[in-house]
Amino acid sequence: NAGVTQTPKFQVLKTGQSMTLQCAQDMNHEYMSWYRQDPGMGLRLIHYSVGAGITDQGEVPNGYNVSRSTTEDFPLRLLSAAPSQTSVYFCASSPLGGGIWDTGELFFGEGSRLTVL
């Protein structure tokens, strides 16, 4: 299994540009999420999804859009990048939990480092 795959690993944008961070998982997990990690701030939830067609906002959703058309993919879109969005972005997935064999463990991708100039 590849687990959670994020692309690209590194990206430099200019203010106002748009881009999409890709996230894919091959574990058939219902739950997928995006976090950003900044020094001294810990991990902050941007958006999450509990299944195809269902998304919801996390703690810091402004400036980001998501969609979930398939179980496997959960892309994060920056519509007009700002320097404040310079960060490391992590995608994570998990089963929803509640099943006999389901521990509800959260799995992370390797991260995408974004710099906005």
Added chain:
Amino acid sequence: KQEVTQIPAALSVPEGENLVLNCSFTDSAIYNLQWFRQDPGKGLTSLLLIQSSQREQTSGRLNASLDKSSGRSTLYIAASQPGDSATYLCAPRGTGNQFYFGTGTSLTVIP
């Protein structure tokens, strides 16, 4: 909103020492709690997961305990090694499928 606190924020120990990392959380209505390790510039690697009905979990030199009623978890590392140097994060999972993270404990093991 669940608040997660990890103490200490940073810890430096000589190789071979046993150590304890602490995690406290404000809402005891959790589904499970995970401990993660993060190396500089890398992603988060799951170390241990404790279900809400469990008291502890062990993996090799690592032992994690959970006292849900008091909102506390500890990660015990036995016979620390330089390769254990990393940031350790705890994450309780709420019953509403929300994960909450502390800011971590940065561990340095000195050879």
